[in-house]
Amino acid sequence: MMTLGVLKGPVKYAVYYGLAIVWIVPVIWMVATAVKPTPEVMSFTPHWLPSAITLEHFRTLLDKRPFFLWLFNSFQVAFWATVITVVVTTFAAYSLSRLKWRGRDALFLLLLAGMFIPWEINAIPLFFIVKKIGLLNTFAGVFLPLSALPISLFLLRQFFINLPTDLEDAARLDGCGHFRILWHVIIPVSLPAYGALAIFIFIFAWNEFFWSLVALQRSDVRTIPIGLKTLVAASDIQYDLMMAGSFMATLPALIVFLIFRRHVISGISMAGVQR
């Protein structure tokens, strides 16, 4: 029916599974390296199976660097970015989809153009602005800019616009104010969109690099991506520790993904498609 009807049977499975395995080999290698003894890591010939599983790299890395602090910091940034995004965007999307006022759609288009403004490119002036407000080296300085992304607005607004208006009209006839309509009608129906939005923003904020590099320079507020970057130039960190660190940084995502794979992918799908 579709392309590539040629592939059948075992050949088909070999191709698909082979592709998947080759694609994910780097991650497997990272995990294997993280538990290999150092001489095997640094050897000029690869050792796929470690001669012995060692956890010393994790211990050494945790000794040398405040890894759990980085994890905690990343979590705070991602958590608050998600929460505030949901709140702020709900009101904004509702306003832009359910309320009627002059210039509404024009303003929406303008805000949408913001999707093409690479806000981190303005890191230099943003640095000075955030410094003036006193939010440099705080998580608020990072999660606040992340809470007003045009893509979040787009996602939610598209979803709201496509909701049927019956329940709302009925509620309005009953004299409900906007807050009650939101709380009782719109939000419960939009949970799939919120799920998608939350997943998307959480991942986005967790992996944010450029602005965090500029705004979170003090060593106690570093997030995971920045903390890992500091491993690269350090003379006391070799590949064994770097892979251990990378593995620890990846573990939360790996666990969540293994359990909730379908939800994550469908959430991203919805977020991306609503674009």
Added chain:
Amino acid sequence: MASRREFLQGMGGLGLAAMTNALPRPALAAPAKIWFNTLFHGGDADAMETIVKKIAAADSNIQVDLTQGAWTEYYAQLYNSVVAEAAPQLGIVDDFRYESVAQVLYDVTDTPAGNMLDRMGIKPGDFNQWGISLVGGKPLGIPLDQNGFGIFYNKDIFKQAGLDPEKFPETRDEFENACEAIKKIGKIPYHPALSGETRFIRRAWLGLLWGNNGKFLEGDKPAFNTDKGREALQYLVDGVLKRGWNKPGTNGNNQFLAGELAMLQNGTWFYLTVEKAKLNYGCSMPPKFFERRVAWGGYHLIVLPKQPDSKETIAKLETTAAFLKAFLPYTSLWGEMGGAVPLFKAGIDNPELKQTNTWRKTLGMFAQAAASGAMLAEPRHPKITDVDLAIEPFTQQAYNGTMSVKDALDQAEKAVDRVLSAS
């Protein structure tokens, strides 16, 4: 060992801690606790941590928050923290980055808490090479140590190749013969630039340039695009491109620690790493490739970044002075654990230092090199950092073989001219 306990504590305090960390913090509870942020990692960092712990244990009035970290982010962090009016009270700088951050540092004889040297009970004469702390005639820091490159060599590989492990090559011919012998047994002879990063390549070239009696800068003009400069760079490049001593793009540290590399140019700080790797190694100044046996070197200085105007600042600076005073007796421990040559006279002259393993393996050699002027630092110039950054891409391309030595130095000279003439 950071552990499960710390993790659970973290998760437990999630909500509350999140709120307090999310917003700007009010002034800290303990007014005299100071923040010391260093660019050290590895053995140096361990050394500093040990010393700070000992000082804090001996005097409960001195509380220090010590953070240490990666070198590449350090200077941006230092500068920006002063801009953000949230700078540490103490920092560390390399001499070749010193002047680029000069405007965010206090004159140590003229801080809001007075003259630090007086508070510490010392005078300039108590240091070797006090002059390196002067920028525009003012001491913006206190000399800590002199450090620099040397060649670490694997004695086992030497033995295997039929070379005397106790006698490191002293002339160019001896060195080249040694490389041939090492190639014959299938090992990698030499890596001149540590991990292969671009600044190390430039520094390796500088060592050869100075060994060839060439000059780097002459006042406000580049002086390296000469026959001597080209000869030096050509020799460096030939090592990896013609003579097969190594290949461009490789990480010498990795090769050495894997036991595949016979000779590695690395710094005084490499001592602890190579000790931990339990290699049978020796350490020596580079051979006389050209006219003299010299290597690239630098200095570390303790600096006081500028603080906001407040009463708290004075209290913190007083604690800082007390800390620095308590630090002085530990300068030999600094040398022993960090591998660099202490500049505080009482530190380097300490007879106990000469009994340590560090002195035997590396530090004694480096101290002698420092005293005899074989460790050469980059010229002092307000724009030396930009000069270095301008040259590096070209020396790297020559090293990689993607640019001829002549082109590389021509372009480097042009770039440096532009840097030095910009306002």
Added chain:
Amino acid sequence: MSTAIPSADAVSRSSKARPDSAPAAAQKRWIQDDTVVGLLFLLPYLVLWSLFAVLPIGYGFYISLHKWNPIGGSRFIGFENYTQLFAVARFWNALKNTFVFAGCVIPLILGLGLGFALLLHRRSLRGAGMVEGALFFPYLLNVSVVSILWAFLLDPNVGIVPYYMRLLGLASPDFLNSPVFVLPTIAFVTAWWLCGYRMVVFRAGLNAIPQELYESSAIDGAGPIRQFFSITLPLMKPSILFAAVLTLVGGLRTLGQVIIMTNGGPGTSSEVLALYMYRLAFESFNFGQAAAVGFILFAIIFVLSMVLVRVLGLRSELN
């Protein structure tokens, strides 16, 4: 929940055409003016967005007109930062690298994303979910992990990629240390990392194409290749082009992978504008000139994407 192109318009049109429940309510609705509430609800978003996304644009331009000194005094120098930049080969080099990188990354991400989506589309395969998961997973990694991991994989001494290439008798190029290979290599790593996202989005788009179209064309004798070019591609074109513009925006502002994998090297062969800006600001502390580079990059990205959206007729994607 609407999906991709064909139905989105249809659904929104239908919701607008939906009759109101009662004539009286219709009257009320028509004269409903929620301006105050509307703006009030929009306010938090507007404040955040203006403060963090819009204000810096103007402020950045302002800074770029000065020799900006946050400690001492800043000096107004007009367009000198810009003229200095335009006279420096390194700036043009960064500009070139930025476009070369984007030029490599767009076809890779779109090609791989679309290719994988097509491979998985309506395929009866046990474990298809696991395959999709494996192809998607790298997207969840952060840029530091991806960069560190691939720098390790490509290391000339201990990396497995050069090792196996040598084993297969291929000359292993200096991936991250060759001026020719460095940008395509970083582009490939970026594609490995991000194509999973595009794959998922394209899959949803493919799923929205009605089966009947394929069935009827199959009856007319069209094979899979014909079907791809006459049905799939035309219907997917808007979303592919839209993805291309978004990928272009992302590619032009890349910093993370470059700064970690090569820091602009070898030499300045992989120094892109975002990295050049970062180094001007935080290595040379020349904030005015860095702001100038930032403003130029912002202008390029914004204007280019606006023009492309207009020219490629992608306004409908935004609605």
